[in-house]
Amino acid sequence: ETGVTQTPRHLVMGMTNKKSLKCEQHLGHNAMYWYKQSAKKPLELMFVYNFKEQTENNSVPSRFSPECPNSSHLFLHLHTLQPEDSALYLCASSQETYGYTFGSGTRLTVV
């Protein structure tokens, strides 16, 4: 375990489904992030939360909805996704001078 736990590891969903990705860290970090990693494309920062407050939304479509109920948990709610949204979704956390600690990711397939 890396200290950041993501569930589920794999998810297959239809375009009309609603699902949620979960991220949990107990490292005492105060910032959490969602990244999207697609084949042949660089890491895309989606959302940043600092002390539970969203500080960045990188023009992400509204079919992705983040939620950060406390500094240890981060969710990504998904609805009416498109096949091009299939990717590895990575959660990370950080604390000031240190680098990020990443979870193992959720491999999402939209059918």
Place this chain on the structure above:
Amino acid sequence: AQSVTQLDSQVPVFEEAPVELRCNYSSSVSVYLFWYVQYPNQGLQLLLKYLSGSTLVESINGFEAEFNKSQTSFHLRKPSVHISDTAEYFCAVRASGAGSYQLTFGKGTKLSVIP
């Protein structure tokens, strides 16, 4: 704002040969630098980091990187690679000021070690 350029998208190398993965950055302020490694179907793992002090930093598995401020580079090297080093490597940079916690990543370099 910072940016990172990883000049090689793929690097094939024979087992036990040396390797260098190149990383250049741009920033108007002082920076911290990081290398991450991603094995297939896994998240990114921190390999090594430069925060301050000695410009040469080492990882526990034989990789090293040298911060070169004049050339704005942070190349990753290993004198002898193993099959298990096959992975994708990401260079990242962030401003060193307080509250500047957001990393900027390069596009990654896929290292393939050939038996």
